[in-house]
Amino acid sequence: MSDILSQLHQVLESRKGSDPDSSYVASLYAKGLNKILEKVGEEAVETILAARDAEVSGKTDALISETADLWFHSLVMLAKLGEHPDKVLAELERRFGLSGHDEKAARGSKH
Numbered sequence: 047m048s049d050i051l052s053q054l055h056q057v058l059e060s061r062k063g064s065d066p067d068s069s070y071v072a073s074l075y076a077k078g079l080n081k082i083l084e085k086v087g088e089e090a091v092e093t094i095l096a097a098r099d100a101e102v103s104g105k106t107d108a109l110i111s112e113t114a115d116l117w118f119h120s121l122v123m124l125a126k127l128g129e130h131p132d133k134v135l136a137e138l139e140r141r142f143g144l145s146g147h148d149e150k151a152a153r154g155s156k157h
């Protein structure tokens with residue numbers, strides 16, 4: 047299932063040399079990190095609104111679509127900063143089975 051993240055990451059890397067007029071991802075890179083972060087924030091808000099609607103309507107199509115937009119723009123952010131989504135998956139794997147409360151306490155002692 048996580049294969050699509052790796053495949054998408056490869057495409058995102060390959061877009062670093064592409065023409066912004068023919069690639070949405072290349073156009074984001076050309077606009078810079080702030081534009082990418084703006085998109086991540088926008089998609090996060092749209093995801094929250096879709097989640098609230100889903101609770102009322104019981105329909106989750108928009109929620110799934112907005113969450114995909116949020117994940118996609120987060121992957122663009124990681125690629126722009128030279129990071130691979132495998133590192134995020136590895137971090138989730140590391141936390142797996144660890145209570146959220148314990149994990150937070152361990153994080154607190156690191157900072």
Ligand SMILES: N=c1c2ncn([C@@H]3O[C@H](COP(=O)(O)OP(=O)(O)OP(=O)(O)O)[C@@H](O)[C@H]3O)c2ncn1[C@@H]1O[C@H](COP(=O)(O)O)[C@@H](O)[C@H]1O
Pocket residue numbers: 054057061068069070071072114115118
């Ligand atoms: N998964 C996606 C993906 N999800 C969402 N989007 C785009 O993200 C944009 C954001 O949606 P908005 O509603 O905010 O769009 P908008 O109003 O046009 O955006 P702004 O003008 O505000 O920047 C839309 O243009 C979507 O098409 C994506 N664009 C690309 N991909 C993947 O990235 C690959 C490379 O894309 P290109 O670089 O465009 O070839 C594609 O093959 C896909 O696999």
